Amino acid sequence: MKIEVDRELCIGCGTCVSIAPETFELDSEGKSVVKIPQGNDEETIMDAAKSCPTGAIIIKDDNGNQIWPEKQ
Numbered sequence: 001m002k003i004e005v006d007r008e009l010c011i012g013c014g015t016c017v018s019i020a021p022e023t024f025e026l027d028s029e030g031k032s033v034v035k036i037p038q039g040n041d042e043e044t045i046m047d048a049a050k051s052c053p054t055g056a057i058i059i060k061d062d063n064g065n066q067i068w069p070e071k072q
């Protein structure tokens with residue numbers, strides 16, 4: 001699983017850090033960054049991604065296929 005944060009979309013609300021604090025942290029600009037990709041389990045990371053109000057967290061599987069946000 002690959003985790004990316006779109007810095008343009010991140011508003012620094014901190015929700016992902018609250019849900020998955022071992023995986024995400026806010027950097028000096030107040031934007032979320034991936035601290036330790038395997039810091040939390042995958043279910044928790046997915047919960048964090050789904051809770052992001054701007055859809056800034058992008059999850060891909062090991063083959064590079066996007067899992068979240070779901071494509072229409």
Ligand code: SF4
Binds near residue numbers: 009016
């Ligand atoms: Fe940024 Fe989304 Fe995390 Fe909020 S939940 S800090 S908008 S990535």
